[in-house]
Amino acid sequence: MPAEMRKRSFVITAQSRVDIVLKYSRDLVVALCVVMVFTTVILLLAGAPPLAAYYHILKGSLGSWMRFGHVIKTWVPLTLCSCGLLYTFRIGLWNIGVEGQVMMGAIFTTFVLRLGIGSQMPMIYLMGSFCAGIAGGAVWALLAGYLKTRGGIHEIFGGLGLNFVAQAVILWLIFGPWKRVGIASMSGTELFPRELWLPYIFHIRLSVAALVLAIIAIIVTALMLRYTKIGLYLKALGSNVNAAHMFDLNPHGYMLLAMIFAGGFAGLAGSVQVSGVYHRLIPSISSNYGYLALLVVMLANYSVWLSPAVAFFFACLNVGSIQLPMVLQVDSSLSGVIQGALVLAALAVHGWRLRTQRVEVEWTHE
Amino acid sequence: MRIELRDIHKHYGAVKANNGITLVVEPGTIHGILGENGAGKSTLMKVLSGYIGKTSGAIVVNDTVEDYRTPAEASRLGVGMLYQEPLDFPPLSVLDNFVVGQAAGIKNKQAVFREKFDTLVRHFNFSLKPDDVTRRLTVGERQQLEILRLLSLGIEVLILDEPTTGITAEQKESLFRALKQLAAEGKSVILVSHKLQDAEALCDTVTVLRGGEVTGSMKAPYDANVLLEMMFGTPPASPSRSAVEYGTTVLSMHNVAGPGGRTGLSNCTVTLRRGEMVGLAGLEGSGQGVFLRLAGGITKPTAGTMELSGRQVQGNDLHSFKKAGVVFLPTSRLEEGLMPGMTITEHFALRDNDTGFLVRWQEAEETAQTKIRKFRVMGTPISWVESLSGGNQQRLLLSLLSKESMLLLLEQPTRGLDVESANWVWWHLNKYCLRRTTVVFSSSDLEEITTVADRILVFFEGRIVMDVKKEETNVNELSRAIAGKF
Numbered sequence: 017m018p019a020e021m022r023k024r025s026f027v028i029t030a031q032s033r034v035d036i037v038l039k040y041s042r043d044l045v046v047a048l049c050v051v052m053v054f055t056t057v058i059l060l061l062a063g064a065p066p067l068a069a070y071y072h073i074l075k076g077s078l079g080s081w082m083r084f085g086h087v088i089k090t091w092v093p094l095t096l097c098s099c100g101l102l103y104t105f106r107i108g109l110w111n112i113g114v115e116g117q118v119m120m121g122a123i124f125t126t127f128v129l130r131l132g133i134g135s136q137m138p139m140i141y142l143m144g145s146f147c148a149g150i151a152g153g154a155v156w157a158l159l160a161g162y163l164k165t166r167g168g169i170h171e172i173f174g175g176l177g178l179n180f181v182a183q184a185v186i187l188w189l190i191f192g193p194w195k196r197v198g199i200a201s202m203s204g205t206e207l208f209p210r211e212l213w214l215p216y217i218f219h220i221r222l223s224v225a226a227l228v229l230a231i232i233a234i235i236v237t238a239l240m241l242r243y244t245k246i247g248l249y250l251k252a253l254g255s256n257v258n259a260a261h262m263f264d265l266n267p268h269g270y271m272l273l274a275m276i277f278a279g280g281f282a283g284l285a286g287s288v289q290v291s292g293v294y295h296r297l298i299p300s301i302s303s304n305y306g307y308l309a310l311l312v313v314m315l316a317n318y319s320v321w322l323s324p325a326v327a328f329f330f331a332c333l334n335v336g337s338i339q340l341p342m343v344l345q346v347d348s349s350l351s352g353v354i355q356g357a358l359v360l361a362a363l364a365v366h367g368w369r370l371r372t373q374r375v376e377v378e379w380t381h382e
Numbered sequence: 383m384r385i386e387l388r389d390i391h392k393h394y395g396a397v398k399a400n401n402g403i404t405l406v407v408e409p410g411t412i413h414g415i416l417g418e419n420g421a422g423k424s425t426l427m428k429v430l431s432g433y434i435g436k437t438s439g440a441i442v443v444n445d446t447v448e449d450y451r452t453p454a455e456a457s458r459l460g461v462g463m464l465y466q467e468p469l470d471f472p473p474l475s476v477l478d479n480f481v482v483g484q485a486a487g488i489k490n491k492q493a494v495f496r497e498k499f500d501t502l503v504r505h506f507n508f509s510l511k512p513d514d515v516t517r518r519l520t521v522g523e524r525q526q527l528e529i530l531r532l533l534s535l536g537i538e539v540l541i542l543d544e545p546t547t548g549i550t551a552e553q554k555e556s557l558f559r560a561l562k563q564l565a566a567e568g569k570s571v572i573l574v575s576h577k578l579q580d581a582e583a584l585c586d587t588v589t590v591l592r593g594g595e596v597t598g599s600m601k602a603p604y605d606a607n608v609l610l611e612m613m614f615g616t617p618p619a620s621p622s623r624s625a626v627e628y629g630t631t632v633l634s635m636h637n638v639a640g641p642g643g644r645t646g647l648s649n650c651t652v653t654l655r656r657g658e659m660v661g662l663a664g665l666e667g668s669g670q671g672v673f674l675r676l677a678g679g680i681t682k683p684t685a686g687t688m689e690l691s692g693r694q695v696q697g698n699d700l701h702s703f704k705k706a707g708v709v710f711l712p713t714s715r716l717e718e719g720l721m722p723g724m725t726i727t728e729h730f731a732l733r734d735n736d737t738g739f740l741v742r743w744q745e746a747e748e749t750a751q752t753k754i755r756k757f758r759v760m761g762t763p764i765s766w767v768e769s770l771s772g773g774n775q776q777r778l779l780l781s782l783l784s785k786e787s788m789l790l791l792l793e794q795p796t797r798g799l800d801v802e803s804a805n806w807v808w809w810h811l812n813k814y815c816l817r818r819t820t821v822v823f824s825s826s827d828l829e830e831i832t833t834v835a836d837r838i839l840v841f842f843e844g845r846i847v848m849d850v851k852k853e854e855t856n857v858n859e860l861s862r863a864i865a866g867k868f
């Protein structure tokens with residue numbers, strides 16, 4: 017029989033958002049099981065006990081309040097970056113430059129904090145440094161955005177290039193103008209005085225301010241995307257930029273706006289890294305959180321509610337696997353293997369599910 | 383090689399693109415297939431060349447029934463097609479493109495193919511150089527290259543789909559010479575066209591299609607009137623429209639030119655007035671789409687000036703066009719008019735002109751429900767627009783227009799619609815005219831244009847060749863103009 021499309025036309029209705037999220041979560045769990053099997057095989061091949069490895073990851077992340085504090089320290093910047101990426105993904109942009117935006121935010125933050133050393137009102141400088149961080153990330157993102165809208169350079173290449181530039185700027189600052197007195201070292205700039213640290217609960221080293229920031233970011237993003245015109249326009253342009261003329265939408269303007277949002281959140285993540293985690297500027301200040309956030313958002317199927325959950329899972333993996341080299345002589349990069357494999361597995365499961373559903377839209381005669 | 387098509391049917395659901403077509407192509411002849419857009423010519427040729435599968439019927443090659451499923455299988459049998467847009471690889475050289483699909487074996491047969499190429503080029507007196515980059519060739523030259531490639535593959539039946547669009551007169555002469563030479567050498571040539579003069583100049587036999595069926599065939603010499611009647615049929619008596627008084631000028635163009643489509647648009651000088659219903663006739667791609675997009679502020683003109691309600695406008699300022707009440711509805715509804723993955727309610731939320739930060743979802747849903755009822759769209763407010771049928775998508779697009787538009791530009795508004803939906807669309811658009819809105823639409827159905835429009839502009843090869851009121855012309859005159867004889 018000739019290979020013709022069998023037409024089954026029926027009206028697809030948008031299910032409620034909760035329904036979609038639940039359905040996708042189910043796919044995610046399936047993917048997780050697949051990945052667990054995969055990593056178990058790898059561990060066995062490496063001669064390490066799989067169950068013990070998982071147990072230590074779990075214990076290493078949630079086993080004590082101190083460790084939980086570490087998880088949150090990882091979760092906050094990761095979630096901030098993820099929230100920002102939701103805007104750019106919505107309009108269909110691949111904001112690979114998020115990593116550089118984190119770095120630029122960190123640079124601007126460090127600059128303002130340095131001004132505040134020895135000041136009587138450190139809080140002002142602290143808050144100012146957050147604003148600076150947001151601005152830094154936003155400006156860097158805007159740069160990649162302009163390269164795209166004015167120069168036609170795809171945001172992946174523009175962003176990637178700018179990542180390298182940002183990294184180079186950090187190195188120059190650490191070994192040049194901002195170097196420690198006497199020693200120019202890879203361990204970064206001079207540690208900031210205590211009053212310029214983000215306030216935290218001493219025993220568990222958990223910064224409530226950072227936690228609150230992340231939660232606010234999630235809520236703001238959820239509200240923006242769902243209830244505001246900006247969110248609707250981003251979605252429309254991400255769906256079909258060729259129909260923008262029908263609704264008098266300017267695609268370039270909104271692309272730049274999305275980049276500003278993404279850069280702003282990423283810059284804020286950089287601020288938190290400087291003032292809340294490392295208390296100085298180090299070469300790897302972004303800790304690859306930008307790139308990891310891309311994985312998080314993709315794995316969460318671009319959902320604003322699933323992203324923090326997936327980020328939490330990734331944070332646990334990252335923190336927990338630090339134990340592995342000490343306890344089991346397994347390299348801690350196992351967490352990276354799990355994360356990467358998880359994204360691939362989730363994409364595969366999701367894709368397989370879409371194919372088996374066989375939803376076909378009515379064919380129209382050309 | 384003798385090709386016989388026996389009772390070919392190609393159905394797309396209820397639409398019968400080919401409805402029992404039988405014809406014979408003798409070796410050594412040039413056989414023309416004529417018909418207007420939508421007659422089924424392209425579909426038939428795609429079936430013959432193996433690009434799509436037929437619903438029923440048989441293809442007989444030299445008295446053997448052949449059942450091939452792909453163009454590759456077809457070309458092995460000796461049937462090859464030259465598409466309107468030559469399918470080549472622009473970054474490669476002419477020789478590389480010539481060799482594509484033929485090279486086999488590890489030993490470098492470059493020299494062999496180079497010689498083959500040179501022989502063929504000289505045989506047809508083409509002016510192709512083997513080391514030129516294909517990207518830099520003109521359409522005519524790319525066609526020549528494709529013909530050589532097909533011949534070198536051993537094609538005995540060459541199908542050409544609208545080959546003379548976009549090539550110069552000299553290249554046309556060269557092509558026709560080559561085709562005549564091929565026929566003289568015993569090959570069969572099938573020419574699909576809507577241009578009467580090409581068919582008259584070249585073909586030994588002509589078969590005319592209309593509405594998916596064969597309406598007649600003729601051998602040379604031809605009577606243009608008979609052919610035109612076979613192509614377009616005799617029109618029914620057109621109902622008279624009450625004389626409408628036209629108002630002030632809405633849009634005027636002076637020597638406007640613009641890019642797009644096959645031929646772009648050049649030297650366009652037109653004035654549109656309030657309340658007019660203007661039909662753009664002509665074969666698809668003759669410039670109607672470009673005209674509509676220029677008038678809608680979507681495309682920037684490369685020459686000339688435009689005035690909107692008396693004020694000069696720069697071509698690319700979409701916002702001022704929209705503010706003035708100019709709306710453009712494209713023919714590809716899902717690709718250029720609607721947002722797939724979004725619901726009807728979301729589309730109405732997008733259209734909301736209220737200046738405010740928040741989306742008024744409640745209002746959007748109410749508006750959606752009202753419009754769905756009023757325009758009888760078969761869907762619910764939470765339906766995704768890509769799940770609606772073509773007719774319903776068109777109703778949705780029309781429902782998204784505001785009542786106070788000044789100028790409506792519609793590209794093929796009833797394309798793919800059943801009769802009932804089409805009639806509804808015209809009834810709805812008529813109401814706009816009564817409200818002094820100017821409606822400009824393009825259509826490939828001449829009958830529709832003559833029934834509905836007050837004024838008709840005929841497009842041919844990127845120019846407006848006729849601009850008449852409906853009462854001052856008739857279908858025959860129009861169809862001649864469309865086919866290029868004026």
